[in-house]
Amino acid sequence: MSEIAIKADKLTKKFDDFVAVDAITFDVKQGEIFGFVGANGAGKTTAMRILCGLSKPTSGSATVAGFDVYKETEKIKRNIGYMSQKFSLYDDLTVMENITFYAGIYGLSDKEIKDRGESLLSQLGISHEAKTFVASLPLGWKQKLAFSVAVIHEPKIVFLDEPTGGVDPVTRRQFWDLIYEAADRGITVFVTTHYMDEAEYCNRLTVMVDGKIDALDTPTNLKKQFSVDSMDKVFYQLARAAKRSGD
Amino acid sequence: MAAITLDNIVKTYGEKDKKVLAVDRASFSVEEGEMFGLIGPDGAGKTTLFRILTTLLLPDSGTASVAGYDTAKDYTKIRNSVGYMPGRFSLYQDLTVEENLQFFATIFNTTIEENYHLIKDIYVQIEPFKDRRAGKLSGGMKQKLALCCALIHKPTVLFLDEPTTGVDVVSRVEFWDMLKRLKAQGITILVSTPYMDEAVLCDRIALIQNGKILSVDTPENTVRKYPTKLYAARSDDMHRLLKEIRSYPDIASCFTFGESMHFTFRSDDPHNIEKLKAKLNKAPHEYLEIKEIQPGIEDYFIQISEPAHE
Structure with missing residues (x-):
């Protein structure tokens, strides 16, 4: 039986009267690429913040890499990687300085930082850019570098919050190649996206509507369940019924 | 007559030794009443083109015209006849929905009543929140308010810079329905998007990457140019x-x-x-x-x- 990387049971988060996350229950297996999609304001970010140990739930339970989201948030942070489109790398540090900074925070030794940093750069084919400021890198390079940095400490789970927004179609696909490789190495990938073709690349995914999980299955089964031929249509059917809107 | 023309537009940023070529000899034209899409990833040069056409930026070389006016010489006339919705939300966050709309109507010497018919379909959706500050609106509502403010002076040409970026599928579908209705009223629309699936909703599209226009055609003809099986x-x-x-x-x-x-x-x-x-x-x-x-x-x-x- 596969190991469970993330387990949530009736996980709930309220802000005063507003139920941002409403009793969601799901689990994610080790090494799985798990998609988390939903309309703006559905509660994705709130749920992700809880799972990253940045916010405490109001009720329900969850474990991430075996650690409790109420009591063991520091252990969770040490076992995960995180990357978002909005915030990833420091523009005014060089490529290598960013790598050193993040790998240092994740607790790698100087030797590990040097070795893994160099192999990461050669894998991405940007060894000659080690001393370039991140600000002057093309967006596509930045995103790929940010992902590689987020998994430099080989975490059990990596959380990706809309990692490919605005990136060109070729780079977007190269980015997914990196995701596949990480999953092959056993890293669990938890990813949110607005691109429905990317939802198809996930092993399983959930669609979140108004704080609740309305559907959870493989892309193929979800399309069967809703009798449609694309994830776009699955999403549209579910999200159109949403009552609340917002960010 | 073409509503928008660009002829060999070049724009670079930065100092001598670190020049970045943002737009590289871009030429195309948009017909009156056309819905024209500018399709390309971040950093392709879409926003720079928008800023040149809305007279906020001068090109290094080349010429452009909007509604028959030259972007360099007749910029005041262009500013009165176009509506512009920038990629970043640019309304006043601390004014209410209604105050923002009132403000934009006033600076263009018009009133909400005079052109209400243009925005009615969109405005009724946010009217229940008219006393809410713009900064407190959801993403979808901000987008609708911004569109109303760009339309309130009855522009002949509408510029929309990535209006649907980061917006979920349902809101994107609604937004494109609104654009179709505006086009039906005769407004020329230049819209940019990184979502390739939205390209088919335009009359014609220009594909842009690294500052270069790669192709200009109808969506149907564009895919016919695919060279192999x-x-x-x-x-x-x-x-x-x-x-x-x-x-x-x-x-x-x-x-x-x-x-x-x-x-x-x-x-x-x-x-x-x-x-x-x-x-x-x-x-x-x-x-x-x-x-x-x-x-x-x-x-x-x-x-x-x-x-x-x-």
């Missing part, structure tokens, strides 16, 4: 299939595309598919399916893209 493949183990197809020597390109992967061959050997299938069947896939397909805009964009970063 395109195939789609899928199986129960997509990742393995992807690696196997990519390592097959006669494959020219192979990219994931939602539930399948799209690929092309280097040659037009009629037995290409049989040979590939024979190779793949050495370690059989369950539910292997390979078929020839019609290319889409995204296929064409990938095909003509400059090799990413070699």
Whole structure:
């Protein structure tokens, strides 16, 4: 039986009267690429913040890499990687300085930082850019570098919050190649996206509507369940019924 | 008459030794009443073009006109006749919905009442929140308010810079429905988007990357320019299939595309598919399916893209 990387049971988060996350229950297996999609304001970010140990739930339970989201948030942070489109790398540090900074925070030794940093750069084919400021890198390079940095400490789970927004179609696909490789190495990938073709690349995914999980299955089964031929249509059917809107 | 023309527009940023070429000899024109899409990724030069056409930026060289006026000489006339919705939310966060609209109507010497018919369909959706500050609105509502403010002085040309970026599928569909209704009222619309699936909703599209206009045509004609046969493949183990197809020597390109992967061959050997299938069947896939397909805009964009970063 596969190991469970993330387990949530009736996980709930309220802000005063507003139920941002409403009793969601799901689990994610080790090494799985798990998609988390939903309309703006559905509660994705709130749920992700809880799972990253940045916010405490109001009720329900969850474990991430075996650690409790109420009591063991520091252990969770040490076992995960995180990357978002909005915030990833420091523009005014060089490529290598960013790598050193993040790998240092994740607790790698100087030797590990040097070795893994160099192999990461050669894998991405940007060894000659080690001393370039991140600000002057093309967006596509930045995103790929940010992902590689987020998994430099080989975490059990990596959380990706809309990692490919605005990136060109070729780079977007190269980015997914990196995701596949990480999953092959056993890293669990938890990813949110607005691109429905990317939802198809996930092993399983959930669609979140108004704080609740309305559907959870493989892309193929979800399309069967809703009798449609694309994830776009699955999403549209579910999200159109949403009552609340917002960010 | 063309509503928008660009002739050899060049724009660079930065100092002498660190010049960045943002727009590289861009030329195209948009007809009156047309819905024209500017399709390309972040950093392609879309926003720079918008800023030049809305007279907020001067090009290094080349000329452009909007509504018959020259962007360099007649900028005050252009500013009165266009509506512009920038990519970043640019209304006053600490004014209410109604105050923002009132403000934009006033600076263009008009009133909300005078052009209410133009925004009515959109405004009724946010009217219940008219006393709420703009900064407190949701993403979808901000977008609707911004569109109302860009329309309130009855512009002849509307510029929309990535109005649907980061917006969920449902709101995107609604937004494009609104644009269709505006087009029906005769307004020329130049809209940019990084979502290739939205390209088919435009009358004509320009594909842009690294500051260069790669193609200008209708969406239908654009995909007809695809030079070779395109195939789609899928199986129960997509990742393995992807690696196997990519390592097959006669494959020219192979990219994931939602539930399948799209690929092309280097040659037009009629037995290409049989040979590939024979190779793949050495370690059989369950539910292997390979078929020839019609290319889409995204296929064409990938095909003509400059090799990413070699």
